[in-house]
Amino acid sequence: MNHPALSNTIRPQARGGDSSIGGLLLESGKITPENAERVLRMQKELGIRFGEAAQRLGLITEADIQQVLARQFDYPYLQQGQGKYSARLLAAYQPFSPQVEVLRAIRSQLMLRWFALGRKSLVIMGVDSGDGASLFAANLAVVFSQLGEHTLLVDANLRTPSQHQIFDLKNKQGLSDVLAGRADLDAIAKIDEFVDLHILEAGTLPPNPQELLSRTAFTDLNARLESHFDVVLYDAASLSAGSDALAIAARAGGVLLVTRRNETLVADLNAASEQLSQIGADVVGSVMVEF
Template sequence: MGRPKNEGRKSRANIPWIITKFAPKSFFSEQYRSIRTNIQFSKGNQSFRSITITSPNSGEGKSTVSSNLAVVFAQLGKKVLLVDSDMRKPVQHKIFRLSNAIGMSNVLSKQFSIISSIQETGINGLSVLTSGPNPHNPSELIASETMEEFLLAVYDYYDLVLFDTPPLMAVSDSQLLASITDASILVLRSESTEIKEAIQAVDVLLMAKGKFIGTILNKKRFPNINRLKYYVY
């Protein structure tokens, strides 16, 4: 698989969301590096090529976590592909300021090739496949053979593929992806995610064929640490 090209489309990351790029020495960025280390330790003798990142509900920070994790893995020198597989309410094209005219929905419906659809971010080693136009059948596209063919194709080029997925309790897309990717992570929001919903979401991921490797608690309030209001760990 040849190196994907941006085809002239400009990209400029969104500074407030991608703190690991624009403030790599910050307390926030260090927390993402800690998460990266924990993910690497959780592998054991396995090799994670793909990870599904989801949350029980919307607004819990999974997309911000996905983009920052993609950056810190790329900072290790890895070739990383971040896929916005939320084909209902996508956000990665906004975070990285990319075009969403062509993306995952086009690839899975075989309208465009993978190479012509992936965009560069301006961050060394990190590419993004945006969601593309909203299809009428996102769950069916993810469950299709084309999805598995897509994974096999990108494995030939990228060291790690991260999937930013829809909320787990809302639709089946995330569970489907968790079943075909190597691992899954659940993002929870402090003082927001209900314990009952968190437990239900963990149970769903544990039933998937992929390995559930843990949760990330987002937006935990620590008002006395360097005057920072929130951090992620």
């Protein structure tokens, strides 16, 4: 899953605002009020749609039209050059690409096989370091938010966190600080560019991540998060990095394993599944990424 960097963004239409194509194009700065008058004259003369008239006048592109249409239907995404997120956040920049279609198919399977059963937490975990689990978790969180689910992505990798880099956050207080009693849920950041996406960064890197994640404080925190959100995704360190992920999985209850094409060994995948089953965690499925 790959692509570039970002600053203006289309946000969901405020309730009571003008949700017409023309209104959205004006609000987003794609056309000026003066140009809007030109568009309206052509629209009236030719009997065509506003967006088509604006395109004929060379004021906007087809990509602009697609973006405001997405906004009309509460499915915002970003164009290249917008925002400050990782270019590899394909669900944000290329929502109609084949890779993101696969993500949506995975989302559907997870909704049916896990979240529809009343479960709210799921751990995204690589079998080996470098399997791309963090980037996959970030993209999956975006597509869940695009579905309208109240979504939280928790960077529970307290060794080598990366969600603050993917989403251009400051990585100040986060999960470790909440578990240590030095912060509360106000450490959760809302990502305004998407329908309903929130991020809890890893926070201060602790010297004892496994012990911190094994405390009852994590169990209590997970229950609080589940009471606030529809979907809670934990980006955990890979099993090869230590037992941190097992502590998280035991509390969340379910795991989606991420493997890498031509890299992850079947024996390692089977061993990971066995370890998870021994602690009572359900392996909801596995996905293979390629990069």
